[in-house]
Amino acid sequence: DGGITQSPKYLFRKEGQNVTLSCEQNLNHDAMYWYRQDPGQGLRLIYYSQIVNDFQKGDIAEGYSVSREKKESFPLTVTSAQKNPTAFYLCASSRITGGAETQYFGPGTRLLVL
Amino acid sequence: AQKVTQAQTEISVVEKEDVTLDCVYETRDTTYYLFWYKQPPSGELVFLIRRNSFDEQNEISGRYSWNFQKSTSSFNFTITASQVVDSAVYFCALNQGGKLIFGQGTELSVKP
Numbered sequence: 001d002g003g004i005t006q007s008p009k010y011l012f013r014k015e016g017q018n019v020t021l022s023c024e025q026n027l028n029h030d031a032m033y034w035y036r037q038d039p040g041q042g043l044r045l046i047y048y049s050q051i052v053n054d055f056q057k058g059d060i061a062e063g064y065s066v067s068r069e070k071k072e073s074f075p076l077t078v079t080s081a082q083k084n085p086t087a088f089y090l091c092a093s094s095r096i097t098g099g100a101e102t103q104y105f106g107p108g109t110r111l112l113v114l
Numbered sequence: 115a116q117k118v119t120q121a122q123t124e125i126s127v128v129e130k131e132d133v134t135l136d137c138v139y140e141t142r143d144t145t146y147y148l149f150w151y152k153q154p155p156s157g158e159l160v161f162l163i164r165r166n167s168f169d170e171q172n173e174i175s176g177r178y179s180w181n182f183q184k185s186t187s188s189f190n191f192t193i194t195a196s197q198v199v200d201s202a203v204y205f206c207a208l209n210q211g212g213k214l215i216f217g218q219g220t221e222l223s224v225k226p
Binding site: 058090103 | 156
């Protein structure tokens with residue numbers, strides 16, 4: 001099946017701990033994205049990547065880091081610098097960046113702070 | 115600045131009623147794309163439709179229809195004869211330069 005997978009479904013973080021959220025796609029898409037969703041709100045862009053080994057900050061990149069070593073994978077690390085990490089995190093991909101391209105989303109990871 | 119407004123936070127209807135979800139956007143660009151996504155309780159966003167700024171033709175897909183009016187900067191979504199399975203949060207989004215700008219979402223509850 002072609003699609004986007006995210007793991008884990010639920011993740012718990014202790015104070016001062018870095019955690020990494022996984023995102024994998026087998027759609028052969030060039031562009032990948034990370035969004036954060038808070039309760040009752042829309043999605044906000046954290047980071048995006050148009051090509052392997054390159055990525056750009058979105059609107060709320062502080063406290064997060066990413067890597068893009070493979071076309072299929074775009075992991076997101078929530079660092080201890082992110083003071084309010086509790087949220088629903090969604091990964092997306094598209095064939096290329098640009099207004100015409102539709103972004104397709106994974107099932108999401110819910111991050112909770114202990 | 116680009117912005118998407120979904121003024122209806124929550125809507126509750128009874129099955130078989132028609133319901134319209136409103137979306138108003140702001141942009142200075144002449145070329146842009148608009149999207150609707152559905153987010154069921156499972157959380158995954160499901161793509162419904164994409165519309166470019168040069169195509170004002172309304173679209174119908176089964177019980178779903180979309181009305182794009184550039185003059186009022188609106189891209190409204192109507193569900194005809196709603197069903198319980200339509201219960202979800204619906205997001206309107208504007209894409210400029212590869213970035214999706216989302217509205218706050220409208221939570222639709224369809225009761226049997």
